[in-house]
Amino acid sequence: MSKIFVDACFGKKTPYTPVWMMRQAGRYLPEYMKVRAEAGDFLSLCRDPKKACEVTLQPIDILGVDAAILFSDILVVPMEMGMELKFVKGEGPLFLSPIKSEEDLDRLCIEEAAKRLEYVYEAIRLIRGELEASKALIGFCGAPWTLATYMIEGKGTKTYALVKKLIYTNPKFMHKLLKKVTEVIKLYMENQIKSGVDAVMIFDSWAAALEEDAYFEFSWSYMKEISTFLKSRYPEIPVIMFPKGISGYLDRIDGEFDVFGVDWSTPIELAKEKLGDKYVLQGNMEPTRLYSKEAIKEGVEKIVKVMKNQRHIFNLGHGILPDIPVENAKYFINEVQTQTKI
Amino acid sequence: MSKIFVDACFGKKTPYTPVWMMRQAGRYLPEYMKVRAEAGDFLSLCRDPKKACEVTLQPIDILGVDAAILFSDILVVPMEMGMELKFVKGEGPLFLSPIKSEEDLDRLCIEEAAKRLEYVYEAIRLIRGELEASKALIGFCGAPWTLATYMIEGKGTKTYALVKKLIYTNPKFMHKLLKKVTEVIKLYMENQIKSGVDAVMIFDSWAAALEEDAYFEFSWSYMKEISTFLKSRYPEIPVIMFPKGISGYLDRIDGEFDVFGVDWSTPIELAKEKLGDKYVLQGNMEPTRLYSKEAIKEGVEKIVKVMKNQRHIFNLGHGILPDIPVENAKYFINEVQTQTKI
Numbered sequence: 025m026s027k028i029f030v031d032a033c034f035g036k037k038t039p040y041t042p043v044w045m046m047r048q049a050g051r052y053l054p055e056y057m058k059v060r061a062e063a064g065d066f067l068s069l070c071r072d073p074k075k076a077c078e079v080t081l082q083p084i085d086i087l088g089v090d091a092a093i094l095f096s097d098i099l100v101v102p103m104e105m106g107m108e109l110k111f112v113k114g115e116g117p118l119f120l121s122p123i124k125s126e127e128d129l130d131r132l133c134i135e136e137a138a139k140r141l142e143y144v145y146e147a148i149r150l151i152r153g154e155l156e157a158s159k160a161l162i163g164f165c166g167a168p169w170t171l172a173t174y175m176i177e178g179k180g181t182k183t184y185a186l187v188k189k190l191i192y193t194n195p196k197f198m199h200k201l202l203k204k205v206t207e208v209i210k211l212y213m214e215n216q217i218k219s220g221v222d223a224v225m226i227f228d229s230w231a232a233a234l235e236e237d238a239y240f241e242f243s244w245s246y247m248k249e250i251s252t253f254l255k256s257r258y259p260e261i262p263v264i265m266f267p268k269g270i271s272g273y274l275d276r277i278d279g280e281f282d283v284f285g286v287d288w289s290t291p292i293e294l295a296k297e298k299l300g301d302k303y304v305l306q307g308n309m310e311p312t313r314l315y316s317k318e319a320i321k322e323g324v325e326k327i328v329k330v331m332k333n334q335r336h337i338f339n340l341g342h343g344i345l346p347d348i349p350v351e352n353a354k355y356f357i358n359e360v361q362t363q364t365k366i
Numbered sequence: 367m368s369k370i371f372v373d374a375c376f377g378k379k380t381p382y383t384p385v386w387m388m389r390q391a392g393r394y395l396p397e398y399m400k401v402r403a404e405a406g407d408f409l410s411l412c413r414d415p416k417k418a419c420e421v422t423l424q425p426i427d428i429l430g431v432d433a434a435i436l437f438s439d440i441l442v443v444p445m446e447m448g449m450e451l452k453f454v455k456g457e458g459p460l461f462l463s464p465i466k467s468e469e470d471l472d473r474l475c476i477e478e479a480a481k482r483l484e485y486v487y488e489a490i491r492l493i494r495g496e497l498e499a500s501k502a503l504i505g506f507c508g509a510p511w512t513l514a515t516y517m518i519e520g521k522g523t524k525t526y527a528l529v530k531k532l533i534y535t536n537p538k539f540m541h542k543l544l545k546k547v548t549e550v551i552k553l554y555m556e557n558q559i560k561s562g563v564d565a566v567m568i569f570d571s572w573a574a575a576l577e578e579d580a581y582f583e584f585s586w587s588y589m590k591e592i593s594t595f596l597k598s599r600y601p602e603i604p605v606i607m608f609p610k611g612i613s614g615y616l617d618r619i620d621g622e623f624d625v626f627g628v629d630w631s632t633p634i635e636l637a638k639e640k641l642g643d644k645y646v647l648q649g650n651m652e653p654t655r656l657y658s659k660e661a662i663k664e665g666v667e668k669i670v671k672v673m674k675n676q677r678h679i680f681n682l683g684h685g686i687l688p689d690i691p692v693e694n695a696k697y698f699i700n701e702v703q704t705q706t707k708i
Contacts, residue, residue, distance in 0.1 A: 180524075185687055188654035192661035232611075235652040235683075236633045237668075269574075272613030272632050290614050291578045310577040312530035319534035326579075341577075345527055 029091040029160035030222050033262030033282050035304050035335040041328075041364035042090035043357055044162075047343030048083040049095045053350060055082050066111045070096050071143045077150040084159055086350065087357045091160040091223070092151060094216075096144055098166030098227060101208055102175050104140040105132040115179070122178035122186075129201055138211035145219040152220035163221030165213055167228035167267070168205040168250075169243035175201065184233045191234075191242055198242060206246045210253050217258050225264040225285065226250060232269030240276055243267070248279040255280045264306060268342070274298035288341025292330050300334055308341035309356070314348045317355050324359045338364070371433040371502035372564050375604030375624050377646050377677040383670075383706035384432035385699055386504075389685030390425040391437045394692060397424050408453045412438050415488040422493050426501055428692065429699045433502040433565070434493060436558075438486055440508030440569060443550055444517050446482040447474040457521070464520035464528075471543055480553035487561040494562035505563030507555055509570035509609070510547040510592075511585035517543065526575045533576075533584055540584060548588045552595050559600050567606040567627065568592060574611030582618055585609070590621040597622045606648060610684070616640040630683025634672050642676055650683035651698070656690045659697050666701045680706070 029042045050056060056079050063069035070076060080095040099117050103109040108120040123129055152161055176187040191198050213224055226247050234243060244267065251263045266285030267277075277284065277299060286295040286307030295305055309327060313319040327338070338360045344353060371384045392398060398421050405411035412418060422437040441459050445451040450462040465471055494503055518529040533540050555566055568589050576585060586609065593605045608627030609619075619626065619641060628637040628649030637647050651669060655661040669680070680702045686695060 182522075183654075183687060185654065185689065188652075189657045192655055192658045232631060235630050238652070269611075269631075272636055288577050289574060289611075294614055310530075310580070312525075312527065313534055315531045316534045345525060347527065 025157040027091075027158055027160045027222060029162075029337065030262060032335070032337050033223055033264070033304055037366075039366055040361050041331070041336050041338045043338035043360040044089040044091040044093065045083070045087075045340050045344050045353065045356075046093075048087065048089060048093065048353075049079045050344060051346035052344055052348045052353065053082055053086065055079075055086065066097070067109065070100055073143050073146040073150055076143075076147040077154065080147070080151050080161075081154060084155065087354050088361070089357055091162050092155055093162040093225070094144070094148060094151065094164060094221065096147070096164070098164070098171060098229075099174060100141060100144065101137065101165065101205070101212060102132075102171055104137040105134070105205075105208060106137070107132070107175060117174065117179060119174060119178045123175045123201065126197065126200075129197075129204065132204060134204065134207050135211065137208050138215060141212055141215070144212075145215050148216060148219035148221055160222040161220065162223045162225055162264075163213065163216035164225045164227060165209050165216075165250075167226050167231070167243055168202045168209065168246040169234070170228050170230045171205050172198070172201050173230050173233065175205075184230070188233070191238060195242075202242065202246050206249055209250055213250065213254055214257070217254070217261050221261070223262040223264060224254065225266060228265075228267040231267035236273050236276070239267075239270060239273060244277070244279075248281075251279055251281040266306075271295075278302075283337065285339070286341065290341075292327055296330060296334060304335040304337060305331070306337040307339050309339070311340040311342050311344055311348075314340075314344060314352045314356060317352060320352060320356050321359060324356070324363055328360075328363050367499040369433075369500055369502045369564060371504075371679065372604060374677070374679050375565055375606070375646055379708075381708055382703050383673070383678050383680045385680035385702040386431040386433040386435065387425070387429075387682050387686050387695065387698075388435075390429065390431060390435065390695075391421045392686060393688035394686055394690045394695065395424055395428065396692075397421075397428065408439070409451065412442055413485050415485050415492055418485075418489040419492040419496065422489070422503075423496060426497065429696050430703070431699055433504050434497055435504040435567070436486070436490060436493065436506060436563065438489070438506070440506070440513060440571075441516060442483060442486065443479065443507065443547070443554060444474075444513055446479040447476070447547075447550060448479070449474070449517060459516065459521060461516060461520045465517045465543065468539065468542075471539075471546065474546060476546060476549050477553065479550050480557060483554055483557070486554075487557050490558060490561035490563055502564040503562065504565045504567055504606075505555065505558035506567045506569060507551050507558075507592075509568050509573070509585055510544045510551065510588040511576070512570050512572045513547050514540070514543050515572050515575065517547075526572070530575070533580060537584075544584065544588050548591055551592055555592065555596055556599070559596070559603050563603070565604040565606060566596065567608060570607075570609040573609035578615050578618070581609075581612060581615060586619070586621075590623075593621055593623040608648075613637075620644075625679065627681070628683065632683075634669055638672060638676060646677040646679060647673070648679040649681050651681070653682040653684050653686055653690075656682075656686060656694045656698060659694060662694060662698045663701060666698070666705055670702075670705050 262282040264283040271290035284303040313323040604624040606625040613632035626645040630652040655665040
């Protein structure tokens with residue numbers, strides 16, 4: 025059965041512009057909070073295929089979005105490579121022993137990591153089994169740069185001082201780390217596809233940490249390596265690239281993939297001008313507009329106006345925030361599906 | 367006596383490209399740490415004209431930069447408007463009672479705040495008295511948007527959820543707050559000029575928190591109001607605008623000012639293409655390049671190549687980090703002054 029989301033990824037005409045939201049299976053949903061409480065903590069939820077399946081499907085039922093995105097976290101990859109991970113309440117993720125030396129790096133595994141991620145593949149099989157045939161399931165991973173940053177810094181950072189010190193003083197080591205992560209991700213994404221996802225998305229959440237030349241050397245090249253690998257083997261699976269916050273670098277974006285994810289800080293007109301002929305665009309409503317129905321309506325209208333007759337998938341320009349009223353999220357989805365109806 | 371920095375701000379030919387660094391009076395200097403320890407804490411240092419003068423002059427003597435920038439903090443403005451401010455070690459600034467209502471806002475003063483900032487004006491008089499005549503003294507303030515964000519959020523934030531909720535649900539209130547801050551800043555900058563600064567810079571550190579339309583409505587319009595006010599009264603004082611991280615919005619930058627500060631995430635080629643004909647550009651070497659002399663040399667060369675025969679002031683694209691070796695900072699300043707010599 026054809027899926028409106030997948031059709032749109034390949035630039036085919038669809039009865040309306042499909043829509044989903046980053047972090048749509050998340051804390052703003054009371055139903056999610058209930059399952060998460062049962063699971064105990066965030067990581068246990070990621071490792072529990074049945075519960076991960078349950079929360080992945082919630083926004084389909086509650087909001088009527090056109091695609092489900094696998095519930096998981098980008099950091100399960102370095103964790104299963106051998107790095108101990110904790111989620112500290114109110115502070116976010118923490119790797120207890122960040123990478124400091126060649127030995128630390130050599131200790132991490134590749135094939136074994138891809139195998140240990142079996143709980144993700146099992147969740148995908150469960151979800152695809154329950155999800156209606158007309159809806160797509162999106163698999164995902166973090167970009168090697170974003171993952172490597174966490175692996176070096178150990179946690180979130182404002183300055184990226186450790187990892188950026190590394191790229192300017194020991195770029196060889198940084199490339200070794202990035203290559204290793206890239207190898208795991210290729211296996212991981214291939215397994216996600218074999219388990220049943222209908223599309224994949226690569227999140228480069230920390231793309232904006234790098235100056236232009238460094239971005240293309242240390243991040244985009246590895247994202248492209250992954251997308252080229254996947255498109256050569258699975259041309260029927262759309263690949264979505266999402267480098268967050270690099271509106272100044274769009275002239276140099278290239279490669280084999282289908283959809284470019286536009287974050288809210290990149291004007292959609294600019295993305296259309298620079299990339300609209302080559303790629304389908306996904307995005308990019310400012311997520312805090314969801315605090316107000318008036319702001320939602322206006323935000324959707326502005327984007328619809330720019331993207332009229334253009335290949336487009338609707339989304340927020342970043343994840344939905346935990347204190348957004350569910351009613352407003354529903355209103356957003358409905359506005360898109362109504363305003364874009366042919 | 368003519369000042370190479372001021373000449374460059376007005377696009378005049380200079381014997382080499384003048385250079386200074388954001389946060390050049392800062393923690394990477396042992397001499398700064400000594401004075402700061404004597405002062406007790408950061409805010410006491412800001413409020414002590416003699417000590418503020420001493421640390422302002424240090425990078426002139428130690429590094430040979432072409433301009434001094436007043437040592438102070440953008441948050442002294444809301445503090446003197448009546449908001450209690452603390453700097454918590456390792457966590458940054460904190461307003462104990464953020465603005466939550468019209469009453470909170472109405473309680474804040476305007477003229478009185480500008481008067482209470484007398485310690486800043488006194489520091490400027492002392493610095494200008496001691497600084498050699500060929501070097502410029504830069505005064506500064508935060509942009510109303512950046513200050514208002516701190517006043518609403520109370521502290522640093524990743525999501526800007528409170529202040530962005532406000533702009534989409536109660537824009538009127540946000541404008542009232544921004545207008546009030548703008549009034550104080552006009553008086554404050556006028557007093558800085560009367561006290562002896564040779565140029566002024568408006569820092570919009572949190573410019574990148576806003577989507578394009580919101581940026582021009584809630585931030586740039588107020589920055590322009592301040593620059594128009596200052597240029598109409600003090601045309602001989604250059605005004606530098608520094609909205610950090612808005613590379614996607616450069617097409618809409620306009621107004622009466624002299625220098626546009628380019629942050630490191632905005633490619634200098636892009637800034638040159640979009641703004642180089644209208645404004646002198648300042649920037650924009652990636653500050654973490656200072657970890658390595660090789661990276662410094664390469665970074666300076668790249669920028670010099672792009673900005674050859676273009677009106678330019680050299681700077682980092684953001685503040686220098688506390689763990690940069692002083693030797694590398696010296697190397698950077700020297701590389702610029704040598705590589706750009708006519």
